Amino acid sequence: MAQVLDHRSRHEVIPLPNTVESCGGPNFKANATNDFCRVVVNVSTSDSSSVRIEGWLPDEWNGRFLATGTGGEGGCIDYEQVQNGAQLGFASFGTNAGHDGATGFDFFLGHPEVINDFGHRAVHFEAEVGKQIVAQYYGRFADTSYYQGCSTGGRQGLQNAQLYPGDFDGVVVGSPGIDWLHIVSSKGILARRIGWPNINSSAYVRPEQWPAIVAKHIELLDPLDGVSDGVIDDPTKHNFDPAILACGTGLLNSSLCLAPQQISSVRAAYQPLADSEGRIVYPSFDLGANTDVFSDNQEDGVAQLAYTILQDFWRGAVYNNSDWTPHNFSVADMEFATKVNPGGVNAAEADLGEFRAKGGKILSYHGRSDQTVTSKLTMEYYSRVQEALDITVDDMHSFYRLFFIPGMEHCSGGKGAFSLGQSYPIDEAKLNPRENLLLALVDWVENYNAPPFVVGSKYANDDVAQPVIAQRSKSCIATTNTVFI
Known part of the structure; x- marks a missing residue:
């Protein structure tokens, strides 16, 4: 009424x-x-x-x-x-x-x-x-x-x-x-690709490194559209090899530069998502965009995604399990969700x-x-x-x-x-x-x-x-x- x-x-x-x-x-x-x-x-x-x-x-x-x-x-x-x-x-x-x-x-x-x-x-x-x-x-x-x-x-x-x-x-x-389910899944998949939740591993790319990585995207790609305005007009036109950010190249200081395994992790973060049969199901993350949705992933030294929708929706709607966490999130979790498709x-x-x-x-x-x-x-x-x-x-x-x-x-x-x-x-x-x-x-x-x-x-x-x-x-x-x- x-x-x-x-x-x-x-x-x-x-x-x-x-x-x-x-x-x-x-x-x-x-x-x-x-x-x-x-x-x-x-x-x-x-x-x-x-x-x-x-x-x-x-x-x-x-x-x-x-x-x-x-x-x-x-x-x-x-x-x-x-x-x-x-x-x-x-x-x-x-x-x-x-x-x-x-x-x-x-x-x-x-x-x-x-x-x-x-x-x-x-x-x-x-x-x-x-x-x-x-x-x-x-x-x-x-x-x-x-x-x-x-x-x-x-x-x-x-x-x-x-x-x-x-x-x-x-x-x-x-x-x-x-x-929507692939969008939300991408946050868990990308977090895993950059070494999370093993935040002490040599492959893990730390949260403080990501703003420097993205800033280099913008610094190097922005001028290519003819105007240096801090904006990459169309990131789909560009590729970026994170190897240039390796320690020793001088592009990033020693506290932010990338170790060899971190280079592989960053490279993986900008690849599309594929299902278990190798079919692309979600396109790659845009160069120059803020990465917090997957890189803001620890609190007080404990692995925890700041992006909470993944954990919330899989707990409440996908698995109906209040104890589930995304720490081991995988393609199988993504595929199960899309198969169930809760609520359409x-x-x-x-x-x-x-x-x-x-x-x-x-x-x-x-x-x-x-x-x-x-x-x-x-x-x-x-x-x-x-x-x-x-x-x-x-x-x-x-x-x-x-x-x-x-x-x-x-x-x-x-x-x-x-x-x-x-x-x-x-x-x-x-x-x-x-x-x-x-x-x-x-x-x-x-x-x-x-x-x-x-x-x-x-x-x-x-x-x-x-x-x-x-x-x-x-x-x-x-x-x-x-x-x-």
């Missing part, structure tokens, strides 16, 4: 004291970005599971519906996207994907229906129930329906287009976590034919410095969709456009011009289809203006209240132009 909590005025601060620690804690607050009515509903998805859905319904509604996804293990409403959507006049919704918390495994352990919600069901319920709430509140259904999400939220958007093509007219999907979470299917046939549009973006989901994965998925539908590149561009953003990290951040309206707060001076991804999608769906390029901005101190110091236009899988301001 829906509960109208209250009416909020723009600029008010909304306390959310029931927020769990991993989603921000009891002191977490949201910001009212418009005058709106806030609605929360808990919807049963089975006899043993439910999803929480929150909607912000603006007084001055633009006639559009917006659903948003989650990140990581889910469990946290994406208030940043909800806030942005409401500011733009959308009836803006978020979901906890069926459980509370961005870390942990207890909510999955022994609860297959909760796993189903996170795996594939929550956003569909968000769309169905959210549209009904909109109709009840405004007296009519939304004219158009949209979705925006990044990482796990990107997976949820593409997965929804696969499974429930009628839910949305268009989706914005950033750094999409499609093939992997979402690697490439047949988007029904979504295309109904006129749906996909606007996807991915940073070339993504430290969590290698940007090569999105390109490979795009190619697989084209192959599955047996269509030309022009046909693909008619419904699915992919933009790579040089220097952008996972979803946002980084040294590049990464701001495209995907993060909170948004720059009100850039509310146009070239500089805001959601508005670009709206223009495409409603006015048939497919975006030939998008323009990212880089702000001083990454603060939208400060001046823009660089902008960059990026065409869909094509050429780029750079303008420094």
Whole structure:
């Protein structure tokens, strides 16, 4: 049953004291970005599971519906996207994907229906129930329906287009976590390749060595694109032999240089993942990207991955075993997970034919410095969709456009011009289809203006209240132009 909590005025601060620690804690607050009515509903998805859905319904509604996804293990409403959507006049919704918390495994352990919600069901319920709430509140259904999400939220958007093509007219999907189980597995496989958990072995590459290794990637490869800006435009065009970082070459000091076995470990870290039959199942890690997802792997001298999703999900959803650890993670663990595919979470299917046939549009973006989901994965998925539908590149561009953003990290951040309206707060001076991804999608769906390029901005101190110091236009899988301001 829906509960109208209250009416909020723009600029008010909304306390959310029931927020769990991993989603921000009891002191977490949201910001009212418009005058709106806030609605929360808990919807049963089975006899043993439910999803929480929150909607912000603006007084001055633009006639559009917006659903948003989650990140990581889910469990946290994406208030940043909800806030942005409401500011733009959308009836803006978020979901906890069926459980509370961005870390942990207890909510999955022994609860297959909760796993189903996170795996594939929550956003569909968000769309169905959210549209009904909109109709009840405004007296009519939304004219158009949209979705925006990044990482796990990107997976949820593409997965929804696969499974429930009628839910949305268009989706914005950033750094999409499609093939999710291979993405998560890669952290364990790469950690093992660099010597973990045997942190005293001669093959182990220490956490403090990795920033120096990545800095050398950037120092040596960045100038090759013609501009020395601290950004490797397209890391897929380059190879890097870590042997040049060996002790004695002088490129790294004696405390950071690589011993012979460490060279082999670093080389292995930049190789793709293969299954037990030698088939490539996940592309290689991007050169120049932060490596913490696999190299931040000890605490106080004890082997422990800082990236907790692997342990949490395999404990709670794959093996249903609270004692399992990733210390001996192997290809067999990866293959078992993909075979079981808990909740249908992997979402690697490439047949988007029904979504295309109904006129749906996909606007996807991915940073070339993504430290969590290698940007090569999105390109490979795009190619697989084209192959599955047996269509030309022009046909693909008619419904699915992919933009790579040089220097952008996972979803946002980084040294590049990464701001495209995907993060909170948004720059009100850039509310146009070239500089805001959601508005670009709206223009495409409603006015048939497919975006030939998008323009990212880089702000001083990454603060939208400060001046823009660089902008960059990026065409869909094509050429780029750079303008420094």
